[in-house]
Amino acid sequence: xxDIKYIRxxxxxxxxxxxxxxxxxxxxRLLALDESIVTINxxxxxxxxxRNILSSKIPNLDANEKQKAVEYVRSLKxxxxxxxxxxxxxxxxxxxxxxxxxxxxxxxxxxGKTDEDNVEIKRVGVVPTFNFELKDHVTLSEELDLVDIxxxxxxxxxxxxxxxxxxxxxxxxLSRYVIDKLISKGFTPMAVxxxxxxxxxxxxxxxxxxxxxxxxxxxxNLYLVGTSEVSLVSYHSGETFESENVLPKMxxxxxxxxxxxxxxxxxxxxxxxxxxxxxxxxxxxxxxxxYDIQYKLHDFLLNNAEEILQDLKIPYRVVKVCTxxxxxxxxxxHDIEAWMPSRGKYxxxxxxxxxxxxxxxxxxxxxxxxxxxxxxCYTLNNTAIASPRILIPLLELYQNEDGSITIPDVLVPYxxxxxxxxxx
RNA sequence: GGAGGAGUACCCAAGUGGUUAAGGGGCUUGUUUGCUAAACAAGUAGAUUUCGUAAGGGAUGCGAGGGUUCGACCCCCUCCUCCUCCGCCA
Numbered sequence: 001x002x003d004i005k006y007i008r009x010x011x012x013x014x015x016x017x018x019x020x021x022x023x024x025x026x027x028x029r030l031l032a033l034d035e036s037i038v039t040i041n042x043x044x045x046x047x048x049x050x051r052n053i054l055s056s057k058i059p060n061l062d063a064n065e066k067q068k069a070v071e072y073v074r075s076l077k078x079x080x081x082x083x084x085x086x087x088x089x090x091x092x093x094x095x096x097x098x099x100x101x102x103x104x105x106x107x108x109x110x111x112g113k114t115d116e117d118n119v120e121i122k123r124v125g126v127v128p129t130f131n132f133e134l135k136d137h138v139t140l141s142e143e144l145d146l147v148d149i150x151x152x153x154x155x156x157x158x159x160x161x162x163x164x165x166x167x168x169x170x171x172x173x174l175s176r177y178v179i180d181k182l183i184s185k186g187f188t189p190m191a192v193x194x195x196x197x198x199x200x201x202x203x204x205x206x207x208x209x210x211x212x213x214x215x216x217x218x219x220x221n222l223y224l225v226g227t228s229e230v231s232l233v234s235y236h237s238g239e240t241f242e243s244e245n246v247l248p249k250m251x252x253x254x255x256x257x258x259x260x261x262x263x264x265x266x267x268x269x270x271x272x273x274x275x276x277x278x279x280x281x282x283x284x285x286x287x288x289x290x291y292d293i294q295y296k297l298h299d300f301l302l303n304n305a306e307e308i309l310q311d312l313k314i315p316y317r318v319v320k321v322c323t324x325x326x327x328x329x330x331x332x333x334h335d336i337e338a339w340m341p342s343r344g345k346y347x348x349x350x351x352x353x354x355x356x357x358x359x360x361x362x363x364x365x366x367x368x369x370x371x372x373x374x375x376x377c378y379t380l381n382n383t384a385i386a387s388p389r390i391l392i393p394l395l396e397l398y399q400n401e402d403g404s405i406t407i408p409d410v411l412v413p414y415x416x417x418x419x420x421x422x423x424x
Numbered sequence: 425g426g427a428g429g430a431g432u433a434c435c436c437a438a439g440u441g442g443u444u445a446a447g448g449g450g451c452u453u454g455u456u457u458g459c460u461a462a463a464c465a466a467g468u469a470g471a472u473u474u475c476g477u478a479a480g481g482g483a484u485g486c487g488a489g490g491g492u493u494c495g496a497c498c499c500c501c502u503c504c505u506c507c508u509c510c511g512c513c514a
Binding site for chain 1: 442443471473474475481482483484493494495504
């Protein structure tokens with residue numbers, strides 16, 4: 001959510017942002033509503049003041065005067081009620097529009113419509129060549145009994161799977177290695193609620209836009225999170241930090257993530273790339289409302305993810321995400337795409353975003369600055385590791401001609417072995 | 425799941441329909457005394473928004489949202505949170 005004052009004073013920028021982000025929202029209508037609401041509210045305030053003054057005098061009046069006064073205030077009350085019923089639909093429309101208004105991306109963000117317009121800024125690592133025919137992760141994991149997709153589909157429908165044997169251990173090893181790394185960088189590790197209230201979904205700006213991607217538990221009015229970012233950002237919702245000295249707050253959340261993947265029917269159907277339920281460790285930072293601080297922390301988050309891929313010796317590229325491929329609230333975003341041999345291309349494994357105060361405003365997270373002013377925090381997040389998607393490059397790049405998988409060096413201590421081999 | 429109770433400021437807590445939401449503790453400032461400290465006095469109800477160059481005024485605000493009323497912390501409804509007891513349970 002943006003500050004209405006900002007929208008009033010920068011309507012051209014906001015309109016351009018909406019066009020660039022492919023968001024349909026009528027800013028002129030919003031501003032007209034804002035003006036009407038303010039005008040009516042002013043009238044209401046004057047009438048309410050009169051009502052308050054008069055009604056407070058009523059107990060001291062004699063019977064005759066009292067009756068007159070009550071009648072007058074009653075008529076005043078009717079006018080107030082009428083005005084309030086006029087303003088109500090305006091406020092509703094205003095709120096609906098406010099939730100749709102996107103944040104204004106930084107100037108550096110490329111303008112474009114889809115992920116094809118994202119701009120590659122670097123490639124790291126060398127795509128290896130093999131002198132034998134490569135198997136894809138589905139074949140490898142079937143042969144080594146690491147994953148069972150057919151039975152996942154039998155039990156839970158399409159895009160479902162079982163992780164088995166060293167497949168599970170590998171995921172746990174990755175998780176533990178990543179958490180240890182992030183702890184060493186100052187993050188507080190957390191396991192988070194996977195089911196959250198609607199406020200948390202709105203507060204992190206996944207709602208109203210992302211409703212159809214979200215699993216709903218109707219009976220209890222709860223929602224399954226698509227990322228622990230929802231729970232981590234909401235952790236401090238409604239709170240005010242007493243001083244900027246306690247910032248930044250750095251958290252990493254381990255969670256299962258649930259995504260309906262509505263509208264992706266027929267897309268990425270093979271294997272573990274696009275599934276309804278996965279495991280992810282997410283980095284989240286709340287920081288001061290300062291461009292430079294946020295900028296540096298964004299680069300820090302991005303670098304952490306890159307280090308993880310470098311440790312795993314997975315070749316990747318980093319792209320600047322274009323306006324059309326950005327979320328509503330994001331002002332700067334980078335994706336990291338890992339090389340996936342079976343897809344023959346780099347594909348997204350990490351996504352790093354800065355929000356300015358877009359989420360903090362909705363979640364009401366503030367801090368008191370040096371001068372005692374209350375300000376909304378800035379929020380940022382990035383993937384640290386998401387499995388099973390990361391298993392695609394991992395299994396495919398670490399496969400050997402005999403069908404075994406070499407364990408990356410950094411994971412050996414967590415796996416307790418150096419190879420996954422076919423059971424005899 | 426069943427039966428009760430509670431939510432007021434940084435903390436405790438009074439307030440059951442009427443002007444300015446008691447009182448403690450803590451905190452801040454001041455006065456006093458040789459120190460730790462004590463006593464006394466004053467200040468401590470946030471936050472949002474609107475009008476105004478400003479000084480200052482208005483509206484909202486007692487867990488959240490509605491309702492009744494001329495007027496609601498107080499009465500009614502819904503929801504959230506916490507506590508006690510019973511039942512169930514990894």
